[in-house]
Amino acid sequence: MPHYAHWDRGERFAKAKLIELAALGVLGLRIPEKFGGHRADFVTCGVLNEEIARGDFNYTLFLQIEAIITMLLVAFAEGDVQAEWLPRMAAGKRSWLLR
Numbered sequence: 001m002p003h004y005a006h007w008d009r010g011e012r013f014a015k016a017k018l019i020e021l022a023a024l025g026v027l028g029l030r031i032p033e034k035f036g037g038h039r040a041d042f043v044t045c046g047v048l049n050e051e052i053a054r055g056d057f058n059y060t061l062f063l064q065i066e067a068i069i070t071m072l073l074v075a076f077a078e079g080d081v082q083a084e085w086l087p088r089m090a091a092g093k094r095s096w097l098l099r
Helices: 004-008 015-023 040-056 057-076 078-090
Strands: none
Touching: 015 057, 040 057, 057 078
């Protein structure tokens, strides 16, 4: 993530990098396996965040927000909402952050 200094100075954030992370399944780590996710534990998510932070710690904020949204959907959303959102989030095709 060689452009961190530009983003830190207030220039436009590279949404393309978030799309790359989504395509890798990183934004849906906490999604249950029945919806196509990994249901990664918090330690795994923490290690991943640390590794991504080595390149640019700002991305970890997006990962944490997406994990919180995922956990809220899993815990409180109706089945039809879960079925609509979680598989697409796990596949990197939909994200609350990339609307």
